Every structure is written in C-alpha cells, then in structure tokens.
Amino acid sequence: MSSSVLTRPDIDDDDVVAGPSGNAEDQVVRGRGARLTGYAISFFLGIYALFTLAPFFVMFTAAFKATGSSFDLPAEGDWLGALKKLFVFTPTLEHFTKLFSESNFERYFLNSALAAGGSAVISIVLGTTAAYAISRGRFRGRSDLYFWIISTRMAPVVAVTVPLYATFRALGLLGTIPGLILAYTVFNLPFAIWILKGFFDSVPYDIEEAYMVDGHSRWQALWKIVPLVVPGLAAVLVLCVLLAWNDFIFAAVMGGEQAKTLPVATQGLKSASGIDWGQIMAAGLVTVAPMLLLGIVIRKYMVQGLTMGAVKQ
Amino acid sequence: MALLDRASPDVHDVGNPPLANRQQPRRYLIPLILPAVAVLALLSIYPLAWLIYMSFHQVALAPGAPDTFVGTANWTRMFGNPQYWEGWRLLALYSGVSMVLEVGLGTLLAVLLNRSKHEKLLITVFLMPMMVAPVVAGLLWQYLYNGTFGWYFWVLRSLGLLDGGTILGSSDHALWAIVLVDVWEWTPLVALIVLSGLKLVPKDQMEASWMDGAGPVRSFFQVALPSIKASLIIAVLLRFMDNIRIIDHFIALTGGGPANSTKVLPLYLYEQSFSFFELGYGSSIALTLLLVTIIVGKLVVGVFETREAKGPMSEEEV
C-alpha cells in the first residue's frame, strides 16, 4: 500500500507558512511610490553611515601620517586640495613605534586587558549565581534587593569615585590592578545580574522541574540549564570587557602611574607640551581597535547585550 | 442565548482547607546571592556611608591625618554657590538637547533600518562609535574641531557656516559641539534599542491595520509606536543616566571651558574632588547627584515592572 496516499495528515494548530516570516513588510504588496521611498531610505542611511565613519577615517589616516606638513589644512574652500590632502600621503609607522618604544604603551595595554578581563570574569561568576537566584527565588525582599543592585550600576561614576578613592586609599588599593578590577566590578556586576536575570527569566522553570522529576538534584538541574543561557553569558562577558576597557574616570583617579590604562595614557599624551595629533590618533587607534574588532566579530552578542536591558521578550 | 452559557453553579462546595502545611518559598537560593551582595555592599554601601561622613567633614589630604568635623558647612557652601546651580542648568540643557536629538534620529534610523536590505551591514557600521572609549572619542573630535588641523572646522569654514574663532574656543558653540559628539557616539544605541523593539511589533496587528485601510505612516503610529513606547522610554532614561554618569567627552574636549560654559555638574564635582581635593565639598555634590540618579533609576525599574506585570484577564465569556 502506498503510504503517502493514505496517511491521514497530522494537523497542527497553526498553519506555518514555509519561507520568510518575521517582518510583516517583507511580503506585503506595496503601492507605486514604494521604489522611490526605497531609494530615499538608502540615501538617508548612506549619509548617516558617512557621518558615522568619517571620524574613523580621519583617525586612521592621521595615525599613519608623518608629523609636519601633512597635518596642515588646505585653503578654505579648496575642496580638491582637501581630497588630495586626505587621501594622498606616505604612510609611516613612526607614531606607533614611538608609542611602544618611548611611552610604555605595551604596559598600558596589558594593564587594560588585565583590569577589563579580571573584572569581567568576577562579574560573570558572581553575576550568574545571583541572577539565577533572583530569577527563581520567591523570598521576601527580592525586588528591593534587585532594585538596590541595579541602582549601584546607575550611580554616577564620579559620585562613586569620591568615596571609593577614599576607601581604596585607606585599603592601599590605589594604583593597583586589583584595585581597578574591584572598581570596575562596581558597575559590571550589577549589569551582569541585570542582563542574566532576563536570560534566566526566559528559560521556563518547567525545564528544571522536568530534570528534578527525572531524579536530578536542584543544583544539577541548575547546571543543566546553564547551556541555555550561554548567549547571555557571552553578551555579558563582551560588554563587561567593553565597559571596563573604555573607562577613563576610575582609571584616572585610582590607577595612577602603576595601573595606567590605555584611555588614561592616551589622554595623558595631550598634556605634554604641544599636542602631537599623529601620536594621539595612533594611541586612540591602539585603544579602539581591539574593541572594534570585538564588536565586529561578535556583533550579534554585542547588539544583544546593548539592547538587552531595554527590550525583553 | 446567554441563558445557555451561564457558568455552572458550584456543585461541590468543599469549604476552606485548614492550611496547616507551610509552603517553603525557594529560600535555598539565597546563598547564591550572598557573594554578589557582599561585593556590592563593600563597594557601594560602605563608600556611601563614607560619602555621607565626608560631606560633613573637612577631609584631610594626607592619609591617616584626622578629618575635621565642619557641620553643614559643605552643604551651605554648595547650595550658595552659583557654579553648582549653573552645573545643574548646563547638565539639564546638555542632556535634554542630546536626548531629543538621539531619540528622534535614533527612532528614524531604526524604522529605516528595519526596511533596509543592508540592515546587518549597517548595524555593524553603527556599532562602531559605541565601541570607542568616550575619552578617545572626545580626543578624536577635538582633533576634528581643531582650529589649525581640524577637518570639521575646515568644512564648516569652507561652507561659510562659521565666522571667526574656533569651535571649542567659543562659549556659544562648545556645548553644542559636545552634544554632537554624544549624538555621534550614542544615537546608534537608541536606534538599536528601538530596532529590537520594532522586531517585536506584532506582525498580525500590523497586518490588521493595513486591512483596516491604514497606510505606512498611519500604521506606524497606530501599531508600531505604542508597542515600542516602553523601549523608547528605557532608551531615554538610559541615555539620561549615562549623561549624568559619564563626563569623559567633557574632560577630553573642553575640561569645562571656555569660561565654564561646559562645566556640567559632574565635571564640577570631578574638578573639586580630584583637582582641588575638596573631598568633603565634593561629597555633598556627589550625594545630590546620586539622589537624582536614584529617582531616575526608580523610574526605569518602574517601567520594567509595569510591563512585566501586564496581567491576564477575566475568563468569563459573553
């Protein structure tokens, strides 16, 4: 018997249409003006992309331009000369060699990496357990606790710096990497808890209950659902690194010379007598490039992390 | 007809149970929070106590030297200082203008991105400014604005939009120049938040509105906007808080000048505390800033909770 002719079909509730779904506007029939609107949209987005990218272009080229005449501007209104100035130059690595040979930038790079990485790891470890407990717990004071945690993240950096400075001074943590790691944990840990709680909220408790009914302990059940929040962990890790890496105030106030990070060192180049813009742009590039790469390589987690707090499913 | 559908009467009235067995809430989870709470307490409550303590003292500069109790001197000095109030005014002006620009432009970008074929590529591009350390962004734009080497300065001059003087050297322009940097760096964040809100706009409601006869603009205001309203509010509040929190752009670009025209309150606090080491006076300022932030923060969490609490409805039928 040919079963394909005979089998009574399975009937589901929803008639799932194969093919693209999601955005309602993908398929809908549009009127005559649609194409023109499409061009206008592309045009506007193009202009905005230019506005976004232009500073990067300037920073990038300036970092490779030799100090001197290449930093002069053309005469006002000389648009052709401007194009020539922007694009035509002999690239040189002089700024970078100077940064690493004279200005200790490899030290600062290491400091930044240690501080950002250390704080991210601490925040993830402590944040995961706390977020899980807040998400699953039903104890009294849970929402107050949650609000308190969130509010520490929202505290103005400068306002926190004042007492932290005094505290760290008393504890001898000023000018040390562990001090910086602790300081960054002030805003990274609440942030991690905030985002991870959202992730745990989106994992149905049923799954853990199923594991427990199958004979696992509570803690085994918790361990079993960790893979489900891995995207959240990745997003948190990336953002914690980003926030700490890019910080200026904490590092400037508490890092001192011993624990100087890249942003502080870059700003520090300015205060020297006479500003060497090529030098500063090169330092800026060294500071920014790792984060740009991070952003582009794991764009998905970056977007998720940045928008997570605001939009929950 | 309605007669047929009356709810069936309670056949079995079982009365109230005695409720003798106590249910344990999931308390066993509390230990999991303790390490995080301990760290945060160490890093926030303890410093907060110190902050309050310092605001009533003249803090000694040398470590170990005794602080002098000065009563409310720091507070009266602060409230009597025009620079303090000017700091608030500038902060409000700066935050207000950049927020309006960022939310308006960000929403527009999100709507357009949602219809663009190159969404993924463009998001990557728009992510880039957010990856830049704010202080580096400040330095970069200082270079662009620079009166001798700056390309944006040159473009503005060449277009005849700027007569005489430099951009950051003018009390009239400096604040707006910093606003532009903020817009450059953070508008994409608003766009991303709104965009992810737009992705959650119910497809069927959108379609229903088209079937009702609405055009693209009308259906945006009727269906999309109400459902991204909460995202918008969150974006506004997040940006507002960051404007209070982060002063890196100011430090890099102007340091508060020219003539204090960009000395927003957090920058004033930073200067008092770490340039003049007036830690006691700085503490008073920090406490007022903290208070305002907490109020705003309460609003943020409030928005979240009303959204989570959107509950079910009565299940009686017509």
Next chain:
Amino acid sequence: MASLTFNSVWKRYDQVEAVKNLDLEIQDGEFLCLLGPSGCGKSSSLRMIAGLEFISAGDILLGGERINDLEPRHRDIAMVFESYALYPQKSVYENLANPLRLRKLGKDEIDRRVKEAATTLEIERLLERRPSQLSGGQKQRVAIGRVLVREPKAFLFDEPIAHLDAKLRARMRGELKHIQKRLGTTTVYVTHDQLEGMSMADRIAIMREGVLQQVGTPMEVFNEPANVWVATFVGDPPMNVLEGEMHGGDGGLSVVGEGFRLDVPASRAGGLSDADLSDRKVLVGVRPEALTLSGTPDAAHPITGRVYAVQPLGDVEVIDVRVGKQRLLVRAELGTVANEDMDATVYVGYRADKLHFFHPGTGLAIRSSAARQTSVTTTA
C-alpha cells in the same frame, strides 16, 4: 460584494512552493472554505487575496478586476486573524471604529455602525474595555466586529475560532454562518478543521501540499471524494480504507484480502474493469457509519476481524476492528461491544452502495465510468 477568482496562482518562497497553480472561482455571496492540513498553502492563498503576500505568478481577480498590485488598504477586503490581532492600547469601541475612521466616515455614522455590530455580537457591555481585559471568546467577537462594521467586497477568515474551546467553537460556527448568510458577503474561510468546513461552507476547497485536491459542496466532498486523501481527511471518524486484490468470478467482481471478501456492486464493475490496475490491487473505502457488526458469521457480514478497542461516545460508539493487518473503524449503537470483548472475533457487514474505490498508485477515485473521474479531480 464581488466574486473572487484565482487564475493559475503560484506562491513561491525562497525554496518552497507554497501554492501551486491554483485555479479557483468563488461566487459573489458564496461562503467558501479553504480546508487542509498545516502547510498546505491555504493560508498563503488567503493572504494573497488580502495583499499581505506578494503573488508570485498568476492573477487574482476581485469582481473581475485584477488586484495583484493593489496595496491591502485599497482592496476593500476585511480580514479576521487567527490571533485576533486587536490593538491592545485601544478600547473595544476604538478597535471597531478604526477601519471606519480610516474611511473618514462621520462621527454619527461610525457610532451607529459600531453599536450595531456590537449588538449583533452581544458585546455592547464590553465597548469601553481594553483587549487585555477580555477573554478569548470576547476577543474573537471583537475581531469579527471589526470586519462587520465595514461593508467590504469580501470577508477573509484565517482560522478564526481555532483557539476557542470546543463548546464555544460549536456555538461560533452557527453564529458565523448566520451572520454570513444574513449579510450575503463573499467569504473565504481558512481552517484545518474539516468539521468547520462541513458545517459552515457553501463549498469546500481542499488543499494539500500546495495543490488543490477537490472543490465541491460539503455533500459532494463527503460522498464523492476525488481521491483517497480527501476521503480520509473529510469525515470523523475518517473513512476506512482496505487494500485488496480484484478477483473476477461467476457472481461478478469482488475484492479479496486477508479476512474479507467484498462483492463489487454491478453498477461499479464497469469503472473498475476499465481502470488501469497493476497487479489487480485496489483500495476500497467505506465510512464507519456504513458498516455493521455481528457476533456470528453470516452472508451479510463477510469481513472477519478482532475487536481492538471500543470508544464510547455517549450515544454511539466507535469500534476499532483489526482485519488481518488492516484496521477498520465501525460506528455502532452504544453497547454493541463491551470492553470485555477485546480480542473477540467479530463479523463486519457493509452497505454495498457506500463503497468507494481508489487507484492504489495515484490515489484517485475510480468512478462508475472511467470518463467521469478526470472531470472532478486535479492530478496530484
């Protein structure tokens, strides 16, 4: 009001063809049900009428006019969504008034129409509420109200009552049918539930894997299914299908398999002997209600089987009988077979005029004469 026509309509997504060469004519004022399992292309077809899906190839005509390139809002068609798609921030009143406001009707006219629709649907008391304060059944009524206030050329329903409980569904079937008959608006109704199609539609169009299988009145589809797939899709419990081998004899044709020998009525013998059956194999279809049970063998009960399970349904029961390796459902009076009778041998009789024959390879129905079978079916 207007007629609707599909002219060789195709719907392609990237790789998948959701609707294949659909030709269908829906009369002015007709209630047509698009019926089929999930993924059969019925929803895509409906959404192409609405303008929510682009038409990949072919034309759709509304009142004789090609509407392929019209935006949804200019088609003058109203639609009820499976999820109801009410505007959560608007009151019920505003949900109903929305399409009218977009048509710039006067305030009084809007009010009159909204109240009228609310009265028809018995939701007058709910007008000030928000959708989140409504139950599923109430939301569903509001969604219907939103199409009733308009006087569109056609109504589209996309599984409108799929999410209601069984009791409410039964009631809504009656109400929807009543409203459609009173207004006389051309209606296309998509469902996967054959009961809805059978009970409400003037005609049913059955689709499977993007291909239209059969169009006809509920009775036609039920009594003369075009192929074995339609035969088993329509009707509950579904039609039984036995596979057997044809044997000629002195008394005429019969179909023989393990445990049964069915005599083919003389009126059907012609069609069967004309059909191109390899290996003499044939499928015989018979509905559970055309079968009878007996505990003792006799000439009227030529099928021998064993009781597998009994499903009492209140007034009747359905008995699952195993005949060889094949399965028969028999509908009988309550109490015909008891639970204790499991595995007992029973004998099944049938009404010869209710037999259906299908080609085992193509699944197509074999009618009294070979000429007839091509006229009602489309090839799969």
